[in-house]
Amino acid sequence: MGNNGNIIELKHITKVYEDGFAAVSDFNLEVKRGEFVTFLGPSGCGKTTTLRMIAGFDLPTEGDILLNGKDISQLPPNMRPINTVFQRYALFPHMNIFENIAFGLKQKKMPKDEIRRKVRKVLELVDLEGFEHRSVSTLSGGQQQRVAIARALVNEPEILLLDEPLGALDLKMRKEMQLELKAMHDELGITFIYVTHDQEEALTMSDKIVVMSEGKIQQIGTPEDIYNEPANAFVADFIGESNIFNGIMTGPMKARFAGGEFVCVDDVPEGTQITAVVRPEDIVLTGPERGQIRGRVISVIFKGIHYEITVESGRYEVVIQSTKSAKVGDQVGMEVEPDGIHIMIAEDHTNVFNVDMNRNHRLEFNGTELNTSLTQLIRGSHRNENHELLDENGEVIDPEKVRVTAAIEPQDIRMTDDTDDENVLIEGTISNLIYKGDHYSYVINTELGQDFIVDDEYLWNMGDLVGLIIPIDKMRFTLKK
Amino acid sequence: MKFSRKTLGIPYAVFLVLFVAAPLLVLFYYAFTNGQGQFTVQNLTDFFTDPNTLGTLFYSLLIAAATTALCLLLAYPAAYILATSRLKAKSVIIMIFVMPMWINFSLRITALKEILTVIEGNLAFYPFLNSVIGMTYDFLPFMILPIYNTIVRLDGSLIEAAKDLGANDRQAFFRVTLPLSVPGIVSGVSMVFLPAMTNYVVLDMLYNNTYIMGSLIGSYFSAYNWHGGSMIALVLLGIICLFTLLTGGMETEDARTGGALL
Structure with a gap:
């Protein structure tokens, strides 16, 4: 085979549904033979869609899936040497356990005694010896899950796909099955591709984690990488608890954020806008006279192995995990070691969107005329007595040929729940929010398909329908050629 | 005033006594008595010795079986296509199948009669065929709906698992979809087969001179032979009970999948 040990490669996989929704865009991944890879992300991030494309239930709109170097992206599921463990098990209710597990082998026309031998062996593997003649409905959720795993494994697939297989089990059972699955993986040496939204599950089991959001890969790495060196604010927020602050580099390996000055280990040029991630367990509570930042304890929650302490420091709220308790109202100092700070170069959050020129020769966005001077924007232009816009040669400008973009900063946009407000330029729903220490950063999906990033100090809910008030005097217009 | 479970149940109890238990008792009484009000099993022996009644029973079974088979043959593919397609107008198409049920029964059959007359020339030429066509037309929705409901509720991941x-598409259908739609088929069959044995109004309206069990009972009662008529009704009741018992094994399965019926 000689393709650097990769059993499966996904190249520029994109899935766009008929309604234009892009579930997965430009997904690239290489999986080594025998690896345990986990797709991790919130619901709707495209992880299950990607798995379904590997299984063959969905076909990618673009891109190739190479299995041992051969393109299988258009093959039906029954032609792929890949088996799936489904989210709700999908055991056949009209068959007993033996018939369920033997389904794939019978399909291959295997001799009967060989089928019987293989089924017995795989039942042993999942600890269900003697369950052959039980019916599906007499089994507990955990047992059904084992049967589902056995039914897939008995076909000796090259890759086993698991779609949130432990989602329906209770916590204790889930923990047990996590370890068992991991042991099974190590024993069989089959490549596992696992889908979950549970970050702890992903960190426990995987060799490699693919963090996804809104159809795109956010980060690929080992569990340690993902946890310690998150690639962006989304990954930091999604994996584990984090304090996320906006800040700036003030010197070599020196950063200012959360109202304090910190020494860090990341070498980022001075003056760079940054996002700093500090894990709650990396913050040490000290006396009020010490530490880089100070504040007042506003809540203490006992969590079993540690206390979760929230401290108000200026405009910021800092979450700390500590084995030592604190009293609400205490003045405390907080200290963070350099290697407890993860610095990321801040993504540019400026919203850029296209505006049109309408027949009246005015700029327009989403049906609203923007009261701004076009004669200043288009050099040498002027208006005639009919208010038409003429270019420097005195020709009437064709609105179709003018392309203008507008830029607005997240903090300049205001949200309102009164979408009928006349100042509302466009409405949309909140699809994502991240707490940034002293404000929330929201992603608003609008009906135009354009996403807006809005900063707001108040907490709104995911899925809220909001109107965006975008002040025209804060917009920066650029003429595009 | 407070309503207890018991007080709320009274209207239903009254209904059951008046319209279910009492008529059944009357039926039993007439079936096992003669004109003088004496107990007799004569009516029963008459039924099984009279070639006329036995012939009618056989003919009715034949019509019912043919009707059911034809309904199933038409309904299953229709229900399957409707349930598995991603048509946006799905509910409209289902409504089109069901809509004849909302049109007056006699109007429907009269229309069918006119059409058949145009095609066949004289309705009397094909009594068996016309009976089956008329009944199939009348009962088709009762076959489509339960089958549609079973298939539409099938967990799509089962077919994906197959x-x-x-399994290819065909194998997945025969090994998973078809066996799992049996409850809907049983529901549909029991809703078509039994009425098809007795619904003689369809035949009457199609100027059909053939007799099925319903017409036989009707003729006994119009000749004031209440005892013989009751016995025939009772025998039919027995057949229905037997049929229900035979398909009873499916009933629990049906209830588990949420009831295939409507």
Whole structure:
């Protein structure tokens, strides 16, 4: 085979549904033979869609899936040497356990005694010896899950796909099955591709984690990488608890954020806008006279192995995990070691969107005329007595040929729940929010398909329908050629 | 005033006594008595010795079986296509199948009669065929709906699982979809087969001179032979009970999948 040990490669996989929704865009991944890879992300991030494309239930709109170097992206599921463990098990209710597990082998026309031998062996593997003649409905959720795993494994697939297989089990059972699955993986040496939204599950089991959001890969790495060196604010927020602050580099390996000055280990040029991630367990509570930042304890929650302490420091709220308790109202100092700070170069959050020129020769966005001077924007232009816009040669400008973009900063946009407000330029729903220490950063999906990033100090809910008030005097217009 | 479970149940109890228990008792009484009010099993022996009644029973079974088979043959593909397609106008198409049920029964059959007359020339030429066509037309929705409901509720991941395990579309259908739609088929069959044995109004309206069990009972009662008529009704009741018992094994399965019926 000689393709650097990769059993499966996904190249520029994109899935766009008929309604234009892009579930997965430009997904690239290489999986080594025998690896345990986990797709991790919130619901709707495209992880299950990607798995379904590997299984063959969905076909990618673009891109190739190479299995041992051969393109299988258009093959039906029954032609792929890949088996799936489904989210709700999908055991056949009209068959007993033996018939369920033997389904794939019978399909291959295997001799009967060989089928019987293989089924017995795989039942042993999942600890269900003697369950052959039980019916599906007499089994507990955990047992059904084992049967589902056995039914897939008995076909000796090259890759086993698991779609949130432990989602329906209770916590204790889930923990047990996590370890068992991991042991099974190590024993069989089959490549596992696992889908979950549970970050702890992903960190426990995987060799490699693919963090996804809104159809795109956010980060690929080992569990340690993902946890310690998150690639962006989304990954930091999604994996584990984090304090996320906006800040700036003030010197070599020196950063200012959360109202304090910190020494860090990341070498980022001075003056760079940054996002700093500090894990709650990396913050040490000290006396009020010490530490880089100070504040007042506003809540203490006992969590079993540690206390979760929230401290108000200026405009910021800092979450700390500590084995030592604190009293609400205490003045405390907080200290963070350099290697407890993860610095990321801040993504540019400026919203850029296209505006049109309408027949009246005015700029327009989403049906609203923007009261701004076009004669200043288009050099040498002027208006005639009919208010038409003429270019420097005195020709009437064709609105179709003018392309203008507008830029607005997240903090300049205001949200309102009164979408009928006349100042509302466009409405949309909140699809994502991240707490940034002293404000929330929201992603608003609008009906135009354009996403807006809005900063707001108040907490709104995911899925809220909001109107965006975008002040025209804060917009920066650029003429595009 | 407070309503207890018991007080709320009174209207239903009254209904059951008046319209179910009492008529059944009357039926039993007439079936096992003669004109003088004496107990007799004569009516029963008459039924099984009279070639006329036995012939009618056989003919009715034949019509019912043919009707059911034809309904199933038409309904299953229709229900399957409707349930598995991603048509946006799905509910409209289902409504089109069901809509004849909302049109007056006699109007429907009269229309059918006119059409058949145009095609066949004289309705009397094909009494058996016309009976089956009329009944199929009348009962088709009762076959489509339960089958549609069973298939539409099938967990799509089961079919995906079958394909995942190496089955192609055809194999997945015969090994998973079809066996799992049996409850809907049983529901549909029992809703078509039994009425088809007795619904003689369809035949009457199609100027059909053939007799089925319903017409036989009707003729006994119009000749004031209440005892013989009751016995025939009772025998039919027995057949229905037997049929229900035979398909009873499916009933629990049906209830588990949420009831295939409507």
